[in-house]
Amino acid sequence: MEILLALLIEWLAVNTEITIESPPTVVITEEAELYQRYDRPVHALYDDKSNTIYIADTVNLKTHQGASVLLHELVHHHQQESGAMEKFACIRASEELAYNIQRQYLEGNKVELLPELDPFNVYMRSMCGM
Known part of the structure; x- marks a missing residue:
């Protein structure tokens, strides 16, 4: 896990303006537990209080x-650590950048995009007031 984390942090530094000085903790957990934490199906989430990615x-x-x-x-994690989260109208607005960078990574590696990267889906998940 540490190697993958380091590679992704390096990819961010080379391909975006994002730098991560102090990596978060990464925890693999049961999908059902994530559902309980977020109250809807998710593949992962970042908890800013514990500085942990689940x-x-x-x-x-x-x-x-x-x-x-x-x-x-x-x-x-970067958005929270850099203070950028405070600039968004709502927390959901932070999703657009995360999805766009995820798309850039997959396209750069010539890999099939995940269904959630559909532009309409990204728009809906990034809207405030939903």
Whole structure:
């Protein structure tokens, strides 16, 4: 896990303006537990209070698609650590950047995009007031 985390942090630094000085903790957990925490099905989430990324045990981190889920949450970690989260109208607005970087990573690796990266879906998940 540490190697993957380091590779994704390096990818962010090279391909975006995002730098991560202090990586979060990453915990693999049961998908059902994530559902209870977030009250809807999710593959992963970033908890800013504990500085932890929780990844569902159903996510295959050995694939680019699975790694992109972790990358998405690293963007949220950066947003929180850098103070960028305060600039969003609502927390959901932070999703657009995370999804766009996830898309960039998958396209750069010539990997099939995940269904949640559909532009309409990203728009809906990034809207405030939902």
